Amino acid sequence: MADTELAAAIKSALAAVEIPGGGDLAGYGGLSDIIVTSGAVAFAIAVAPGMEAAFGPAREQAIAAAQTVAGTRKIMVSLTSGKPPPKAGPTFSHGKPVPAGKTPVPGIKRIIAVGSGKGGVGKSTTAVNIALALQAEGLRVGILDADLYGPSIPKLLGLEGQPAIRDDGIFSPHEAFGLEAMSIGSMLTKDQAVVWRGPMATSALRQLLRETAWGQLDILVIDLPPGTGDIHISLFQQAEVDGVVIVSTPQDLALIDAKKAIDMLPRFGVPILGLVENMSYFIAPDTGKRYDIFGSGGAERAAAEMGMAFLGAIPLVMSIREGSDSGHPPMAVDPAGAEADAYRAIARAILSRQPAPAR
Numbered sequence: 100m101a102d103t104e105l106a107a108a109i110k111s112a113l114a115a116v117e118i119p120g121g122g123d124l125a126g127y128g129g130l131s132d133i134i135v136t137s138g139a140v141a142f143a144i145a146v147a148p149g150m151e152a153a154f155g156p157a158r159e160q161a162i163a164a165a166q167t168v169a170g171t172r173k174i175m176v177s178l179t180s181g182k183p184p185p186k187a188g189p190t191f192s193h194g195k196p197v198p199a200g201k202t203p204v205p206g207i208k209r210i211i212a213v214g215s216g217k218g219g220v221g222k223s224t225t226a227v228n229i230a231l232a233l234q235a236e237g238l239r240v241g242i243l244d245a246d247l248y249g250p251s252i253p254k255l256l257g258l259e260g261q262p263a264i265r266d267d268g269i270f271s272p273h274e275a276f277g278l279e280a281m282s283i284g285s286m287l288t289k290d291q292a293v294v295w296r297g298p299m300a301t302s303a304l305r306q307l308l309r310e311t312a313w314g315q316l317d318i319l320v321i322d323l324p325p326g327t328g329d330i331h332i333s334l335f336q337q338a339e340v341d342g343v344v345i346v347s348t349p350q351d352l353a354l355i356d357a358k359k360a361i362d363m364l365p366r367f368g369v370p371i372l373g374l375v376e377n378m379s380y381f382i383a384p385d386t387g388k389r390y391d392i393f394g395s396g397g398a399e400r401a402a403a404e405m406g407m408a409f410l411g412a413i414p415l416v417m418s419i420r421e422g423s424d425s426g427h428p429p430m431a432v433d434p435a436g437a438e439a440d441a442y443r444a445i446a447r448a449i450l451s452r453q454p455a456p457a458r
């Protein structure tokens with residue numbers, strides 16, 4: 100079945116799902132487009148603030164109904180709270196038409212998200228150092244840890260304590276190395292497990308993004324969770340993300356995962372800025388000799404095959420691991436070092452594709 104036919108069949112199946120207040124999901128104005136990829140089906144249900152729990156059963160039934168027609172594809176349904184999107188007509192933000200449901204985040208000119216196909220490839224480390232490298236280019240930069248299931252920004256930036264909350268309930272972000280930083284991780288006790296149900300995670304993301312006093316930022320870097328899921332869908336549907344950077348290691352498996360991760364982006368209208376190859380090669384600390392331990396050029400070839408830009412490669416070096424794991428990002432503590440050069444080159448490649456902040 101073609102993707103459009105499958106989307107239509109899923110929409111018909113959603114007619115069997117009752118929603119709070121009467122009526123069915125297929126006819127509900129808050130139902131987003133149904134996005135079908137080779138491995139997944141994704142859609143969102145916009146509900147009024149406070150109605151997330153009431154819509155929980157409808158979400159479960161929607162997943163079950165979609166699964167009956169979608170075969171082995173993974174079904175991802177998120178509840179987004181806020182005003183249901185208007186039924187017709189584009190809304191306008193900063194002079195540009197934006198798809199229904201997306202609203203700008205006040206004070207933030209551009210949003211760049213950093214994602215990966217799977218965990219452990221160094222996505223968060225790369226996000227932090229790219230944010231610092233963008234700052235080194237003279238931009239005001241913030242970083243939001245959207246990896247709600249495994250937040251690592253507090254460790255990477257050495258954030259201590261909880262963010263302050265103003266009288267009006269808005270978070271004051273942490274300041275670290277000149278970055279404005281927010282992470283759910285700094286609100287958890289050490290080793291506390293994060294168990295979110297989908298709607299809770301998406302509303303936590305909305306709060307972190309929209310109820311933080313970011314000030315005026317040229318760029319907000321968002322560290323996404325690995326893979327694709329509720330958080331990605333929720334973010335891409337509520338905010339205009341100007342581009343996504345995909346981080347991958349050279350191993351083939353990770354690259355296959357990365358391909359899956361990027362497959363869904365164009366369907367949300369989110370541009371892919373390009374691929375960063377992390378832990379690309381190893382420089383022996385004693386001899387300075389370079390070893391392409393996983394083979395070389397895999398990510399660059401994969402990027403070319405997928406028709407996207409190759410933004411650069413970061414070596415596998417002990418100083419990155421040690422500095423990152425102790426809250427001393429190499430880009431901040433050794434801006435003249437070779438590692439910083441690699442991150443700076445990537446930041447410049449990003450800016451060359453996303454020139455001056457336009458909003």
Ligand SMILES: Nc1ncnc2c1ncn2[C@@H]1O[C@H](COP(=O)(O)OP(=O)(O)OP(=O)(O)O)[C@@H](O)[C@H]1O
Nearest residue numbers: 218219220221222223224378414415416419420423
């Ligand atoms: N270029 C590098 N050289 C050496 N170590 C690195 C490099 N990049 C990341 N690391 C290390 O790899 C580990 C995983 O990195 P990181 O937490 O950034 O990955 P991630 O993809 O964000 O993982 P998760 O999916 O768990 O969030 C960390 O210990 C980090 O210090």
